Amino acid sequence: MCDTKEKTMRIAVLTSGGDAPGMNAAIRAVVRTARVNGIEVFGVRRGYAGLIAGDLIPMDLRTVSDIIHRGGTKLYTARSKEFEEDNGMRAALKTCIDYQIDGLVVIGGDGSFRGALDFSRLKEKNGEPCKGLPLCIGIPGTIDNDIGCTDYTIGYDTSLNTIMDMVDRVRDTTESHDRCCVIEVMGRHAGFLALNAGIAVGATTILVPEFKYDIQHDVIDRMRRTQNTGKEHFIIMVAEGVAKDIEGGVEALARKIEAETNVESRAVVLGHVQRGGAPTCKDRVVASIMGNYAVKKLLMKGIGNRVVCMKNEKVFDLDIEEALKMTKSLDRELYDISYEISI
Numbered sequence: 001m002c003d004t005k006e007k008t009m010r011i012a013v014l015t016s017g018g019d020a021p022g023m024n025a026a027i028r029a030v031v032r033t034a035r036v037n038g039i040e041v042f043g044v045r046r047g048y049a050g051l052i053a054g055d056l057i058p059m060d061l062r063t064v065s066d067i068i069h070r071g072g073t074k075l076y077t078a079r080s081k082e083f084e085e086d087n088g089m090r091a092a093l094k095t096c097i098d099y100q101i102d103g104l105v106v107i108g109g110d111g112s113f114r115g116a117l118d119f120s121r122l123k124e125k126n127g128e129p130c131k132g133l134p135l136c137i138g139i140p141g142t143i144d145n146d147i148g149c150t151d152y153t154i155g156y157d158t159s160l161n162t163i164m165d166m167v168d169r170v171r172d173t174t175e176s177h178d179r180c181c182v183i184e185v186m187g188r189h190a191g192f193l194a195l196n197a198g199i200a201v202g203a204t205t206i207l208v209p210e211f212k213y214d215i216q217h218d219v220i221d222r223m224r225r226t227q228n229t230g231k232e233h234f235i236i237m238v239a240e241g242v243a244k245d246i247e248g249g250v251e252a253l254a255r256k257i258e259a260e261t262n263v264e265s266r267a268v269v270l271g272h273v274q275r276g277g278a279p280t281c282k283d284r285v286v287a288s289i290m291g292n293y294a295v296k297k298l299l300m301k302g303i304g305n306r307v308v309c310m311k312n313e314k315v316f317d318l319d320i321e322e323a324l325k326m327t328k329s330l331d332r333e334l335y336d337i338s339y340e341i342s343i
């Protein structure tokens, strides 16, 4: 007698790379969309490392209650070197086969999408695709907003608002003491956070890795010019990607500024406060839409190897490989505006 009962679809969801506020909202949307449509869901803990170790937990409607408003990720996250190796990937595949996982949603940055792409290309010895390889979908989640295929990445808005709030506080004390404060914000390779938060806090100068800068011209001379117009306190915003190229980092820059301008200076590295905290409304909404899209518009239709993207507020999807080739540039006009008005 043959069994004609169709297998229930099973998917897994993981968060990978640096965490970002809103990841929980995305997990919730993936799980809820799947469950209400009769799909079984597993949460993989600690990203690809958890997939290798077989650290999966069943997820249900109530497993994702009370997380939409929380920063971090309920599923924990990690950067797995092991997953970059063939053995690691094969161990992850074994987990997918053991759990009969048909689809995998990866919430993370472009490194995590590259992992998903390599995973989807895993071949048997004879060159045929491996049996049991799940359909992979990427959802962009990183505070850096540095994924080329999408205007927006989950976590970016929360981080911008945190930076703005923190710098407003720094500004109070900077102003009280007639000082200069050099502030380093995250963004290893990208200046989206520095530029947009910098304009929001009225930074005198913003240094980002994408645009050429000259410390003498853009920081010292500019401060002197504004001093001549009566300005007595200054915020200098520096992206992490620039700070690492300055010998001695932002501390050394603050000392140089003090020596050359006579304005007492301090350096503040905002650090990981920028990555935590309750997600903003925008991050919760975008994450919910993207999580729903990944399941309903893609996995449920048997579509894999796609990244969920957003352009002009509209959500759509792209082939992972194509998506990874795409770049986006920092808004030069915005940079020029900030230069003109922060005087």
Ligand code: F6P
Pocket: 017, 018, 019, 142, 143, 144, 186, 187, 188, 189, 240, 275
């Ligand atoms: O999430 C991306 C990012 O915020 C980068 O801007 C930063 O360089 C990096 O994470 C630091 O992450 P970690 O301290 O977790 O290695």
